[in-house]
Structure formats: C-alpha cells, structure tokens
Amino acid sequence: MNKRPHTNPKPSGELAPETSHKPGFAVRKAAADILGNVVHKRRPLDGELEAHSGFRQLAANDRALARAIIGAALRHRGEISEILDRLLDRSIPEKTGRVVDILHVAIAQMLFLDIPDRAAVSLAVDHAAADRRARPYKGLVNGVLRRLGRERDEVTADLEADSLNTPDWLLENWRSAYGEETAGAIARAHQGEAGLDLTVKSDPEGWAKKLEGEVVGAGSVRLTRKGPVEALEGFEAGEWWVQDAAAALPARLLGDVRGLTAADICAAPGGKTAQLAAAGAEVTAVDISRNRLKRLEANMARLGLSVTTVAADARAFEPQEPFDVILLDAPCSATGTIRRHPDVPWIKQAYDVEKLSEIQRDLLDRTVSWVKPGGLIVYCTCSLEPQEGEAQAAAFVERQSGKVGLVPIDPKEIGGLGDCVTKEGYLRCLPCHKAGTAAESTGMDGFFAARFRRF
Structure with missing residues (x-):
C-alpha cells in the first residue's frame, strides 16, 4: 500500500522583500506555489502555469527550469x-505556509535533477525564511x-518507485486490466518524460532525416534533439x-477520407482535425470551448488547412446533414x-472516471444519428482505464444492437504495431x-480506439 503524499493546503504567507531578488529564488518560489496549487487544490498544471504571474514573468530559461522542477516533483511525488x-x-502541521511544497521542490532538485545540493538547500531555506507562515520551520527545512x-543512500534505499508514485486506485485498475507485470511497466514508463512526436503532411522519412529523428508508429517522426x-x-511553412505517435493512430482508422464529409467531435486542439483535412476530407470540428477552437483555427491557419468549426456542447449538437465518417475523441x-x-x-480520482464514462456513453449514442448508413464511427480516448475504453465500446454495441457493429482493426492499418491491437x-x-x-x-501515450459501422 503506497503512502499518500503529505498535504499542506494553506497558501503562502507574505514574502520578505530582501530575499525576492536572490538568483534562483523566483524560480523556486514559482515552482513551490504551482506545485502546491496542483496537488492540494487539484488544479491542472497547464492552467496554473498560465495563471501564475510570477512564472509568466520569468525569463525563458528560468521558466524551463521551473517546469523541470515541478515535473520531477510530480513524477516522483510518492x-x-x-x-x-x-x-x-x-508530520508537519497544517498552517505552515509552503513548507511541504518547499521540501518537495528541494528534494526533487537534489535527487532527480542535475542541481547541486547546496543550491537546492540554500534556496529552500531562504524560501522558508521569507514566508511568514513557514518561517518558524526554516530550521526544520535546513536540517x-x-x-x-x-x-x-540510506534514506533512499529500497524505495518501490512504481507503486509509491502511482495512486492506489490507478495501480489497482491497471493490475486488474493488464496484470501485475504490465501495470508495473506502465508505472515505470511514467517516470520518464515523453519524447516529441510530429505528424507530417508527407515524406516522414525525409523529415526524420532533416530533423535528426526517427520514423515511429504509423508514420510519425520522433525527434531526438531538444529545442x-x-x-x-x-514549422513556419506548416x-x-x-x-504523439499513439494519438495519430485513430484518424487512420477511418481509411481513405478523400472527398468525404467528416466530423471531429471534441476536436481541439486539432491534431486529428489536421490529419483528416490533410487527407482530403471536408471537416467540421466541434468543441465545447470557443477559446480552444481559436487555438485550433490558428493551428489550421499555420498548416494551410481549411475546416469548419462549431462551438457547441456535443450532447446538444445537431448537424444539418449526416456525415460520411465521425471521429469522437471523447x-x-x-x-x-x-x-x-x-x-x-494527483488531480484525478476514481469518481472522475465514473462521471466521464457517463458523458462518453451519451456522446457515443448521439453519433449514431449523425453518420450516414454504412458510415464509420471511430471512438477514442487518451485513457488507460477500461471503463473509458473496452467496456464503453462493448456496451455501445450492445445498446445499439442492430444499428452499429464493431469493425476490427488490422495491425497493418497502424504501421504493424501488433502489440497495440487486442484480440x-x-x-x-x-x-x-x-x-x-x-x-x-519505447513509449507512447496510452490510447484506446474502437471502430464501428452504422448499418
């Protein structure tokens, strides 16, 4: 049983002005603030990075360092x-400012990043001393x-990283779905950062050579250099x-879409929309968020692709005419x-899967009337949970018996990735x-997709 991480949800106190200009201090303060808001208030990291004024004011290299610290602290939180x-x-009592977050940020640097101990310790003590609520605990932080x-070596001996860094409910779900060995392999994969994958309009081999990468998956380009x-x-030429190589697979399951009308439901930020449009489909991209659709539209403009966008809750969406094919990225x-x-x-819980499964079910049922007879529906999620994948697909076919049927996937359709196709x-x-x-x-996003044909 893995222990739950310490919690210390109270916000930071006022900072002493004499510390705020020390080199590296602003980075560590932003990292601790953002980490605390993510784990204690269950706020998405991307949103916190956008909202935190101190982070936004950092120089580009310092923002990168803060991101690296936060990432290491989250990956190794257990x-x-x-x-x-x-x-x-x-245990450290509550109402102590950012003490726990300061410690997590410092330990992440000491053990998992290439930062000298003395710098991590010194800045952590400075941060505690500068925080009104944490100040009484600066000696504890230092010690x-x-x-x-x-x-x-003694303190870190025999740490079971796979189980410690994965909440119990998630690990139990994976063990039940995939077995002990595979669940452990999934947990270990999460300790490393993902690579950078690109979907190219054409000539993957040529672009892999130009960008010093490798062709992976079904034609994605994975880069080995950073920048x-x-x-x-x-990029500028679109x-x-x-x-991600896995995220690029579901759109391929619709086959040759040249000249077809296609709906991309829950489309933003638009990777799958771009795939369909680049393949010659007449695409309608539907998303509930107008702001996310603006980002999609900007992406399509850079890529030189023309699509129709609709801001709507897909549960209330009604197309004027049924589509030839539908991609539902729920x-x-x-x-x-x-x-x-x-x-x-650290921000999701088991009940989130239950609530989202209800939305997925509703959206799937609605797609049946949106597609022409004989048309294809591809349902996909970037979830490892069977409740949002296999169970959802099987239940859909059962509910819609006589209206839709499963169209099994052949590994040849996805670049020969046989391990990624179930029986x-x-x-x-x-x-x-x-x-x-x-x-x-090695490594790709966890993804599920199922393909159905309307009778």
Missing part, C-alpha cells in the same frame, strides 16, 4: 513523500535537507504539427498522457509499448 516520512519524526544530503518547436525547419480521465502531464495522477480488434496503446526500433522509441 518517493519524495516516503523520503520525508523517513526523515521526519512527526531535513542537509540530513538527506549526508544520508542519501524550441517553433525554431524547427518546417509542414507538420506536434502529435472527454476522459487522460491517464494515458501521464508522461506529458505528470499532474494527472477483439480494439486499438489499445500503452506507455510501455515500443513505437519504433531505436532504444529511444
């Missing part, structure tokens, strides 16, 4: 909590972190877009994207699956 349990005689530096995406060749728990979004395990003919990608042949090609 381990860090266990380490603190081993170092502390008693705990210095002891960790001295006793690193600003906007600076890469082909030759490609960022999309709202889900997003547990398949933990490598990219390490906040997901029922579903697409089921796992983060521990290999997407290509090179060592760095």
